Amino acid sequence: xxxxxxxxxxxxxLCGKVAIPPSKSAAHRAIIAAALSxxxxxxxxIAASDDIIATSNAMAALGANIRTDGDALVVRGLHDNxxxxxxxxxxxxxxxxxxxxxxxxxxxxxxxxxxxxxxxxRGRLAERPMAxxxxxxxxxxxxxxxxxxxxxxxxxxxxxxxxxxxGNISSQFITxxxxxxxxxxxxxxxxxxxxxxxxxxxxxxxxxxxxxxxxIDATANGWAIPGKQRYQxxxxxxxxxxxxxxxxxxAATIGSDISITGLKRDSKQGxxxxxxxxxxxxxxxxxxAAGALHARCNQARGIAIDAAQIPDLVPALAAAAALCPGQxxxxxxxxxxxxxxxxxxxxxxxxxxxxxxxxxxxxxxIIDGVERLHGGNVDGANDHRIVMASxxxxxxxxxxxxxxxxxxxxxxxxxFFAHFRSIGGSANVNLx
Ligand SMILES: O=C(O)C1=C[C@@H](OP(=O)(O)O)[C@@H](O)[C@H](O)C1
Ligand SMILES: C=C(OP(=O)(O)O)C(=O)O
Numbered sequence: 001x002x003x004x005x006x007x008x009x010x011x012x013x014l015c016g017k018v019a020i021p022p023s024k025s026a027a028h029r030a031i032i033a034a035a036l037s038x039x040x041x042x043x044x045x046i047a048a049s050d051d052i053i054a055t056s057n058a059m060a061a062l063g064a065n066i067r068t069d070g071d072a073l074v075v076r077g078l079h080d081n082x083x084x085x086x087x088x089x090x091x092x093x094x095x096x097x098x099x100x101x102x103x104x105x106x107x108x109x110x111x112x113x114x115x116x117x118x119x120x121x122r123g124r125l126a127e128r129p130m131a132x133x134x135x136x137x138x139x140x141x142x143x144x145x146x147x148x149x150x151x152x153x154x155x156x157x158x159x160x161x162x163x164x165x166x167g168n169i170s171s172q173f174i175t176x177x178x179x180x181x182x183x184x185x186x187x188x189x190x191x192x193x194x195x196x197x198x199x200x201x202x203x204x205x206x207x208x209x210x211x212x213x214x215x216i217d218a219t220a221n222g223w224a225i226p227g228k229q230r231y232q233x234x235x236x237x238x239x240x241x242x243x244x245x246x247x248x249x250x251a252a253t254i255g256s257d258i259s260i261t262g263l264k265r266d267s268k269q270g271x272x273x274x275x276x277x278x279x280x281x282x283x284x285x286x287x288x289a290a291g292a293l294h295a296r297c298n299q300a301r302g303i304a305i306d307a308a309q310i311p312d313l314v315p316a317l318a319a320a321a322a323l324c325p326g327q328x329x330x331x332x333x334x335x336x337x338x339x340x341x342x343x344x345x346x347x348x349x350x351x352x353x354x355x356x357x358x359x360x361x362x363x364x365x366i367i368d369g370v371e372r373l374h375g376g377n378v379d380g381a382n383d384h385r386i387v388m389a390s391x392x393x394x395x396x397x398x399x400x401x402x403x404x405x406x407x408x409x410x411x412x413x414x415x416f417f418a419h420f421r422s423i424g425g426s427a428n429v430n431l432x
Contacts, residue, residue, distance in 0.1 A: 007387070007406035007417065008428045009394035011375075014256035016423030017292070020245050020263055021047040022238035024412050025201060028055045028101050029208040030236035032109065032179055035059035035066065037077030037212060039233030044072035046238065050411045051099035058094045058106050062113060077233055078113075091153070096121040098340060098411055100128050103150075104172035107133075108180035111142045111158035118153045123382055126150040128338050133173045136165050160186035160227050167196035170335070174223075175205040182214045182229035190222040197308045197335060200270020207268050211236070239264040242271040244413050245293070246316035247388045249278040249285070252295035253320040254396050258423070260293045273310050277303070277317060281324055302326030302369055307333035311343075314365075315389035318347045321367040322356035323396050330364040340411070341381035350378045350390045354397055375399030384411040391420060391427065407431065 022045050032055065034041035046052060046068070056073060060066045063078035092115050096102040103119055110117040126149040134144050140161055145153035158180060165173050174190060181188040196202065206216050206223075213232035217224040240262030252258045265287060275293070279285050282300040287293055302324050307314050314333055321328035336343035348360045354373035359366050375397045380387040382405045394401035406429045409416045417427040 003430060003432050004404060005406055005432045006402045006404050006430055007391065008430070009391050009401045009403065010426035011395055011397045011399070012424060012426055014248070014251050014258060014395065014420070014423045014425050017259040017261060018248055018419050018423060019261050020240040021413055021415060022262075023241040023269060024049060024051055024243070025101070025204055025269065026208070026238050027052050028105065029205055030238060031055050031059055031066075031073065031075065032105060033208050033212040033231055034075035034233070034236065035062070035064035035077055036079065036109070036179070036183070037231040037233040038079040039077055040080070041075045041077065041233050041235055042072050043075060043236045043238060046071060046073045047414065049414055050097050051101060054095060054097040054099045054102045055105070058096070058102055061092045061094055062110060062115060077231065079230065080233070092117040094119045096125060098123040098125050100125065100170070100339075101172055104130075104133065104170065105176045105179060107154060108137060108158055108176045111137065111154055111156065112180035112183045114157040116153070116155045118151050120151045124340055129169050132166055132169060136163055158184060160184040160188045162189050162191060164191045164193050166194045167192040168194045168335070171196065171198035171201045174202050178202070178205050178209060178216060178223065178225065181225040182209070182216075182227065184227045186227045188225045188227065189219065190225065192222045198270065198311060199309055200268065200272070203268050203270070239267055242267060242269045242274055243312040244416075246271060246274040246313050247392050247416075249274055249283065249295050250316040250320040250389070250392045251395060253278050253281045253283045253297045253300055254323040254392070255297065256395065257296045258294070260295070261291070263293055265291065270309050271313050274313055274316070277305060277313065278320065281320055300324035300369075302328035302367070304328070305330045307331065307336070307364065311335050311339070312385065315343060315347055315385040316392065318351060318358070318365055318367060319389040319393040321369060322351045322358060322373065322393055324369040326369055328367045328369070330367075331361070332363055333365070334363040339383070340408070341383040341386060343383065343386065346379070346381035346383060346386045347389065350381070350386055351393055353378050354393060354401060356393070373397040375401050378403045380405035380408060382408050384408045384413065388413065388416055395425070
């Protein structure tokens, strides 16, 4: 019998420069805005992660013309007269793979275009929160085959109006509506019924929309979205991914010496907060004149972290915290239970298996840093961020660590192990 897929990480220290991949969140948004536009757009660079492929295929299924050209995507928007709109008549099949972004962004977009569509997906996607979203869309002209699970079929024309949604379940509901509502025949408003979490992702959406010539007006408790707007074609350059940079900043915080290129210093990504958070842990982080970031750490300490706005940073922060003297408390992180895995439980299990002192609270993690972890087997939980965070923690184990589900990194960062090795890490992937 072949062994289950795993990666073996040998303890060590990373030292060198990583060219961080383009932001997954920014790339999703650029592809959608380009695909909804009235002409040709070039998006560069694009990294072919599974989530980005899912969004690109989805927009192509809706009628955009999309092809790769080296590390660029060349997109002819579906409102370009030269582009075939054969998809208009048929039921559009949208395979979202494991991408929550693709599923939640594409549902209102397809409905705004008046398309019948069937959404499929894998892994934990079918279990992730959708009910409030679908309920809200159903009040505005969209009919659903069910309000649970996948596949999910939709029909009907999305109507303008007042959309009331919670802000603390997923910001992806808001982003999906912000993409769709400007295309409708009348004006709409989004009203938040609870505080917005993951707010940086909505800021990123509004910035991309502004680039595409789409106006969104902030209100006291949401946004006003004028209808009858048209997406303008333009080129997009995709900045580096702060969420992925966090894994290398975590490595620096526990003893590695890392340089990172490709990051935008004044980025709108919410996970831009990583620089400040790892500095609070004690890392020395500087920028050079060429725009590269350098990180290392002489003396670390535990900190308190409010994760409401930065859910994707938590696995990397937890990996560092496991090896920083003192206590780290991560709170306001309950939404992590509804990602590719229950990330609070998965991080507790992964780091606990290596001898970390870590416990779950209802909304976070409590971690008392130890000097060194031990080797062992880690369940990667089929979750890219759990696998990458565990690989970083394993750098300071006293013997090798085997992590399951190594291929899950393809969801967001297919080159992660290659980059890890390129700066001195030892990562032997065995796909069984
Ligand atoms: O809009 C986006 O690009 C994302 C929003 C966040 O989700 P939530 O708003 O559901 O927390 C984040 O966790 C996800 O990885 C990407
Ligand atoms: C949760 C993530 O993405 P999504 O919600 O798009 O599946 C992620 O990349 O960690």
